[in-house]
Amino acid sequence: MPATPDFTAMILLSYSLRAGTDTAEYEAWLRSDDNPFFNGVPGIARYTNWKITEFASPMPFTHFDFMGLDSVAAATDVWQRQDVKDFTAKWRRLWGQGPEAPDLSVNAHVYLFENEAGVGIARTNNVVVTTANNPVADAPAEERWRLVRPVRGEPRFNHLRVQPGGSVETLPAGAVSAVLIAGPA
Numbered sequence: 168m169p170a171t172p173d174f175t176a177m178i179l180l181s182y183s184l185r186a187g188t189d190t191a192e193y194e195a196w197l198r199s200d201d202n203p204f205f206n207g208v209p210g211i212a213r214y215t216n217w218k219i220t221e222f223a224s225p226m227p228f229t230h231f232d233f234m235g236l237d238s239v240a241a242a243t244d245v246w247q248r249q250d251v252k253d254f255t256a257k258w259r260r261l262w263g264q265g266p267e268a269p270d271l272s273v274n275a276h277v278y279l280f281e282n283e284a285g286v287g288i289a290r291t292n293n294v295v296v297t298t299a300n301n302p303v304a305d306a307p308a309e310e311r312w313r314l315v316r317p318v319r320g321e322p323r324f325n326h327l328r329v330q331p332g333g334s335v336e337t338l339p340a341g342a343v344s345a346v347l348i349a350g351p352a
Contacts, residue, residue: 178234186264
């Protein structure tokens with residue numbers, strides 16, 4: 168499946184839900200509130216929500232979102248919008264592990280990435296994401312993303328490989344398989 172060119176920069180939000188969260192209720196909220204809100208924000212090209220289904224090795228998060236951006240420069244404008252700040256505060260109150268924590272990275276780590284080939288992520292319902300501290304050399308450039316800067320939290324990795332797929336059985340440590348929860352049509 169070819170990658171779509173609707174974004175070449177993205178904010179990756181990685182997180183785990185508060186213990187005891189009803190995941191069906193959370194996923195319904197993503198579809199009804201979260202995903203439509205973010206896909207309506209100027210500067211966001213395509214926003215998707217994902218749930219990890221398999222780990223090649225343990226990860227410190229169970230969910231992630233890809234916030235595709237119009238450009239790397241759009242990241243600051245998007246992230247500093249008051250409506251975005253208000254909405255992320257609501258998310259923390261409803262689902263975050265530490266809604267009142269002064270260190271917001273307790274709830275989500277947020278990083279800005281740029282695609283090495285200048286293309287977006289293929290539209291798919293399943294992805295395999297490999298995290299690494301060094302470039303994933305054997306991956307095609309269109310699947311490689313490099314960290315531009317952390318937005319919230321210390322970087323856990325500096326490179327990603329994002330590829331359509333389902334199983335992590337033959338992939339290296341740092342790989343996760345995820346299923347799409349919500350995204351634009």
